[in-house]
Amino acid sequence: MTQPTRRRRVLPTTEELRVWRGFIETAEALRAELGARLQAESGLSPGDYAVLLALTEADGQRLRSSQLADDIGWERSRLSHHLGRMEKRGLLRREECRTDNRGAEVVLTPEGDAAFRAATVPHLTAVRELFVDALTPHQLAAAGEVAAALRANLG
Amino acid sequence: MTQPTRRRRVLPTTEELRVWRGFIETAEALRAELGARLQAESGLSPGDYAVLLALTEADGQRLRSSQLADDIGWERSRLSHHLGRMEKRGLLRREECRTDNRGAEVVLTPEGDAAFRAATVPHLTAVRELFVDALTPHQLAAAGEVAAALRANLG
């Protein structure tokens, strides 16, 4: 006869859904709060920060556009749009590449360098306050494990 | 004398930053994958889904605009823009409110109802596959705890 549990594991239980929603909404709230603080403290968006970080660490503070995209895991189109906005604000410059006429090199300007320097410490402090300090060492380890398991499952 | 540990707890350690990045990037990847599957399977964005869910559960499948915004935790401006796009696609209709001439009522159309019905099971199945099934029961509980701790800390 048909068991009342025949659909077991097909759909999440109410409790599983509750955890799911809590997890994803919390992560989103965290991202938003970090972004808002970064913006307020330094005038940089999270995207700006990622770009400036990669450029700061690069040799000569310059990178080929596609290398930069790889470094921060963005699609080239997204990067191109973002670089346009950042260039307009004077945070970086785009130069033609001597070794490949198709290529573009992205160069950090002094303004971009200064903005990133000013942003770093407050940003890392916010990460500590909003994430690290909120968790016990045990919870922090668990968070790492959970993230690893989810990533492995994503393939 | 100045201790080498005088800055202890001011900035996160490398390991703490690694966990932080893993956590936030995994959550983002999860959100993106869920959204992509929802879009592919039903033609609905996560935003569409949230709006349709609230309307489906509402009395008479209709809600005041601001009540809808509260239900799903959106700013009214965001909702207004989104409703405009959904209305253009025939998923819902906006009517004037009889009891308050400023107000607007949002009404689910048959098309919107059908789209939501078609989306529900595949979406919940994806949540199970990408989140619930990726974690052991112990990890699932830990994820809930971690999210609760972070939320409490956000205030």
Next chain:
DNA sequence: CTCCTTTGATTGACACGTCAATCATCCGCT
């Protein structure tokens, strides 16, 4: 009843993201 503030909702401007199309250059192959 007449102000005046509050409330419900929309709008416009702009930042951000994705997708598909475009375009020039590079490079391997004949």
Next chain:
DNA sequence: AGCGGATGATTGACGTGTCAATCAAAGGAG
């Protein structure tokens, strides 16, 4: 040399999100 596909990068269209401005209707104080 020259053809043709791969590569580097940009662009345009559009969905999405935030912020500030707008605007009409509602509602309380005098």
